[in-house]
Amino acid sequence: MSPVTSDLLKAVRRHKKGVVVACSVHPRSAHFGIAGVHADAIRIKLTSPPVDGKANAECCSAVAKLFKVAKSRVAIIKGQTSRQKSLLIEGLTVPEVLDRLKSVTE
Numbered sequence: 001m002s003p004v005t006s007d008l009l010k011a012v013r014r015h016k017k018g019v020v021v022a023c024s025v026h027p028r029s030a031h032f033g034i035a036g037v038h039a040d041a042i043r044i045k046l047t048s049p050p051v052d053g054k055a056n057a058e059c060c061s062a063v064a065k066l067f068k069v070a071k072s073r074v075a076i077i078k079g080q081t082s083r084q085k086s087l088l089i090e091g092l093t094v095p096e097v098l099d100r101l102k103s104v105t106e
Helices: 003-011 054-067 094-105
Strands: 012-015 018-026 033-038 041-045 074-078 084-090
Touching (some): 003 018, 003 041, 012 094, 018 054, 018 094, 033 094, 041 054, 054 074, 054 084
Parallel strands (some): 018 041
Antiparallel strands (some): 033 041, 074 084
C-alpha cells in the first residue's frame, strides 16, 4: 500500500448516511484545487475568503463537483468556523470516495 493510500484511508471513514471526509481548508488561495493529503486530511485550496460562510459554501460546492453529487448531498458536520472540517458526502461508499481522491491526488 502506498503512503498516499494509507493517508487517504485515515482521511475517509464510513457513516450511516455515506462517507465522512476529513478536510484541511485553505481560504484565500491564489488557485482552487485539491492539494493532496496532509496530516490525515484532504487539503483543499479555496479562493473565497472565510467571511459570511463564503469559504464553506465554496468548499461544499467544490466537493460536490469533485464527487459528482448534488450540492445538497454535501454538508459540513464538524468545523463550521475552523480550517479543519469533516464533510459528510451522502450516498457514496468509502471505495468510491477513495478511488476519486486517488485520481486527483496522484
